[in-house]
Amino acid sequence: MASQKDLEFESGYVKMAYKRLEEIKQQIKSSMNQVLEVERGGTHQAKVERDVVVRSSLARLENLEIGDQALIFGRIDFQPPAELSEGESYHIGRVSVNSETMEPLVVDWRAPIAEAFYRATGKDTMGVKLRRHIFCNRDVVVNIEDEWLSSLEEDSREGYLEPPSPSALFSAISKPRTSYMSDIVSTIQAEQDEIVRYPLSGILVVQGAPGTGKTAVALHRAAYLMYTHRWRFERQPLLVIGPSSEFVKYISRVLPSLGESGVELHTIAGLCGFAEAAFEPEIQRRRLKGDLRMEKLLRKAVRDRERPLRKDLRLAFGRKYLTVTTEMSQELVRSMKRRPGPHNPKRKVIELRLSQLLAEQYLEGGDLTTEVRAVTNVISIHAGLEDQVAQHLPGEDGVEVAREVAAALRKSVEFQLVVERIWPRLSAEETLYDLFSHRALLKLAAKDILSEEELDVLTIDQGVDVKRHQWSIEDVVLLDELQTFLDEQSDDDVTFGHVIVDEAQDISPMTARLLKRKCPSGSMTILGDLAQSFGPWPNRRWDDILEPLSSKDHHMLELSVNYRTSQEISELADLIKSRYLAGSRRTKSIRSFPGGVQFIEAKDLIQRAVADAKDLFERKEQGRFAMIVPNKDSEALRREIDKEGLSEWESISVIGVEQVRGLEFDEVFILEPLSLVDDAERSLPALYVAVTRATNRIKIYSSQPFPNWLLVK
Numbered sequence: 001m002a003s004q005k006d007l008e009f010e011s012g013y014v015k016m017a018y019k020r021l022e023e024i025k026q027q028i029k030s031s032m033n034q035v036l037e038v039e040r041g042g043t044h045q046a047k048v049e050r051d052v053v054v055r056s057s058l059a060r061l062e063n064l065e066i067g068d069q070a071l072i073f074g075r076i077d078f079q080p081p082a083e084l085s086e087g088e089s090y091h092i093g094r095v096s097v098n099s100e101t102m103e104p105l106v107v108d109w110r111a112p113i114a115e116a117f118y119r120a121t122g123k124d125t126m127g128v129k130l131r132r133h134i135f136c137n138r139d140v141v142v143n144i145e146d147e148w149l150s151s152l153e154e155d156s157r158e159g160y161l162e163p164p165s166p167s168a169l170f171s172a173i174s175k176p177r178t179s180y181m182s183d184i185v186s187t188i189q190a191e192q193d194e195i196v197r198y199p200l201s202g203i204l205v206v207q208g209a210p211g212t213g214k215t216a217v218a219l220h221r222a223a224y225l226m227y228t229h230r231w232r233f234e235r236q237p238l239l240v241i242g243p244s245s246e247f248v249k250y251i252s253r254v255l256p257s258l259g260e261s262g263v264e265l266h267t268i269a270g271l272c273g274f275a276e277a278a279f280e281p282e283i284q285r286r287r288l289k290g291d292l293r294m295e296k297l298l299r300k301a302v303r304d305r306e307r308p309l310r311k312d313l314r315l316a317f318g319r320k321y322l323t324v325t326t327e328m329s330q331e332l333v334r335s336m337k338r339r340p341g342p343h344n345p346k347r348k349v350i351e352l353r354l355s356q357l358l359a360e361q362y363l364e365g366g367d368l369t370t371e372v373r374a375v376t377n378v379i380s381i382h383a384g385l386e387d388q389v390a391q392h393l394p395g396e397d398g399v400e401v402a403r404e405v406a407a408a409l410r411k412s413v414e415f416q417l418v419v420e421r422i423w424p425r426l427s428a429e430e431t432l433y434d435l436f437s438h439r440a441l442l443k444l445a446a447k448d449i450l451s452e453e454e455l456d457v458l459t460i461d462q463g464v465d466v467k468r469h470q471w472s473i474e475d476v477v478l479l480d481e482l483q484t485f486l487d488e489q490s491d492d493d494v495t496f497g498h499v500i501v502d503e504a505q506d507i508s509p510m511t512a513r514l515l516k517r518k519c520p521s522g523s524m525t526i527l528g529d530l531a532q533s534f535g536p537w538p539n540r541r542w543d544d545i546l547e548p549l550s551s552k553d554h555h556m557l558e559l560s561v562n563y564r565t566s567q568e569i570s571e572l573a574d575l576i577k578s579r580y581l582a583g584s585r586r587t588k589s590i591r592s593f594p595g596g597v598q599f600i601e602a603k604d605l606i607q608r609a610v611a612d613a614k615d616l617f618e619r620k621e622q623g624r625f626a627m628i629v630p631n632k633d634s635e636a637l638r639r640e641i642d643k644e645g646l647s648e649w650e651s652i653s654v655i656g657v658e659q660v661r662g663l664e665f666d667e668v669f670i671l672e673p674l675s676l677v678d679d680a681e682r683s684l685p686a687l688y689v690a691v692t693r694a695t696n697r698i699k700i701y702s703s704q705p706f707p708n709w710l711l712v713k
């Protein structure tokens with residue numbers, strides 16, 4: 001319990017810290033303005049230096065920008081050393097604020113000294129005597145709550161206010177949800193903090209049931225790593241990968257609220273430059289495209305396009321016909337295939353060699369002067385090279401002339417067409433489209449790699465133009481892999497210093513390869529819950545995900561407490577999980593919400609569910625709601641929502657179970673629980689994901705009688 005005196009002290013302290021923060025901001029602004037004023041114009045060097053000052057000042061200001069969030073949320077007092085009566089005391093907050101004499105007024109929550117605020121326990125006090133939670137509305141302290149880590153101290157204190165407010169954690173997790181996730185900086189729990197501050201190198205795997213804070217921890221770890229290794233991420237950014245664009249939007253405000261703006265957040269499609277990827281309903285196809293054999297298939301598909309001529313080809317040039325023989329093309333292709341490196345750059349070498357061979361052919365046997373005169377015409381037509389060639393006339397060295405002839409040949413359309421047949425210039429999109437839409441190409445590439453049935457699964461109809469083809473997320477991953485076989489890495493291809501992958505339980509081996517390419521250092525944090533995996537790659541072992549990352553250096557940590565769902569919802573979720581994962585662990589929830597689970601059997605379930613949603617709307621219920629529906633029903637549901645005048649209501653989302661991963665809502669309506677996905681095998685893990693999205697209430701609507709096991713409590 002804290003006293004009135006303590007409350008007054010903290011109020012004064014918080015006001016003083018805010019004042020100092022403002023001063024610091026003003027100082028940065030005015031020194032930036034001074035630099036801009038004084039050094040307007042100046043030398044190139046001066047301009048560069050000015051830019052550096054301005055950029056770093058702006059970055060510092062951005063880091064100090066905390067919006068409406070409270071600057072200070074806690075304090076730790078350490079035990080005094082034996083000879084002193086007072087120990088050290090630190091206020092913990094979102095950003096660091098120092099006094100004019102560089103005394104720490106507020107310690108950044110990521111600084112090493114702040115670790116004890118999150119980790120000290122009665123058992124291991126880490127030298128901490130008192131942990132104080134300070135509840136503020138911006139600069140106004142509304143309450144404080146003390147935890148004495150030594151109970152002796154607690155007993156000896158007097159003059160306290162009423163019992164403390166509900167704990168910081170409870171008040172945080174009981175708030176209605178909004179469209180954006182909030183940070184948890186003031187209430188990070190010890191097991192979460194261990195993950196946040198875990199060292200950077202190698203792969204850290206975090207397994208945790210729904211609601212255990214994996215996403216929250218992932219983002220706080222990103223902020224922590226930025227703070228601790230800022231220089232490293234200036235060269236190679238830090239990347240956070242989420243499962244859907246809905247999810248990326250949902251988490252987008254957490255890092256800015258922690259003063260970090262430099263972290264990149266993407267879906268896999270977004271990372272590869274595709275704003276949205278199409279949804280591919282064929283699960284077999286999706287699965288096959290994620291299989292590691294695809295790497296071999298793609299490599300082979302590219303090699304199949306590098307092919308010698310079947311017959312000799314004649315090519316008109318100047319006053320002669322030149323012949324590209326099958327042997328010439330065989331030799332060229334053979335030697336190029338032996339060379340390491342991607343396909344497209346080798347075309348230049350083919351062009352060079354073939355044009356040299358043909359130039360020799362052109363000049364063979366003839367009187368050089370006559371030939372050169374003839375070719376001068378050709379050259380001037382083809383390449384405007386008259387001047388250069390004229391220099392070699394007459395009686396010039398044959399080598400120089402051959403070089404000019406070869407150059408002219410390379411500029412001729414006929415020559416380029418021949419090269420295109422031997423070694424076409426390939427784009428990833430055209431190559432993949434051709435492969436899947438031409439059975440002959442696919443069959444050739446897939447020899448000894450895929451079965452005949454698998455070819456059927458991959459084949460798509462010809463007809464649609466490649467430019468208008470809708471690539472699925474699995475295709476996007478293949479396109480990225482293919483690109484590595486086609487072209488050298490360019491400076492535009494960003495690689496990352498650390499990658500944090502959330503909802504990683506569903507990633508396919510091919511996606512894992514992509515992540516490895518994007519993060520050559522192999523420093524990653526991978527978070528997920530194997531029990532929630534219901535995608536085309538239902539991984540049930542972390543090793544299946546780690547293997548394609550070829551990680552020898554990984555460490556696994558587990559989160560154990562569910563901060564999202566009520567105990568009642570967790571029990572239902574555990575029941576569902578036990579049907580497909582024998583021996584799975586029960587979830588620890590810390591909140592109860594009696595009566596929050598309802599089963600409704602109704603033939604007109606869409607109308608029933610929308611009527612219930614309308615009721616929430618009319619009651620002006622606070623929070624965020626979701627209707628999770630099978631894809632086939634979503635249109636009908638949207639129509640009904642429209643009919644009932646709810647389509648403008650922003651608090652409700654109509655969403656498929658694939659897109660709902662990682663999101664959370666106060667109330668969730670689940671329609672047709674056992675058909676959320678098409679195949680029965682994946683339907684229970686999909687239902688597990690759907691059920692665990694809700695904090696307090698779920699209503700489950702079915703047109704069929706519910707199975708008994710689901711209703712049994």
Ligand SMILES: Nc1ncnc2c1ncn2[C@@H]1O[C@H](COP(=O)(O)OP(=O)(O)OP(=O)(O)O)[C@@H](O)[C@H]1O
Pocket residue numbers: 169172173182183184187188189192208209210211212213214215216217529563564661662663664692
């Ligand atoms: N220490 C904490 N303090 C306050 N709120 C917390 C804490 N940890 C988690 N939460 C809250 O619990 C909810 C669930 O967290 P989060 O979404 O990160 O869980 P998750 O493990 O990623 O779940 P899922 O596997 O279902 O995606 C969020 O609202 C989050 O803010």
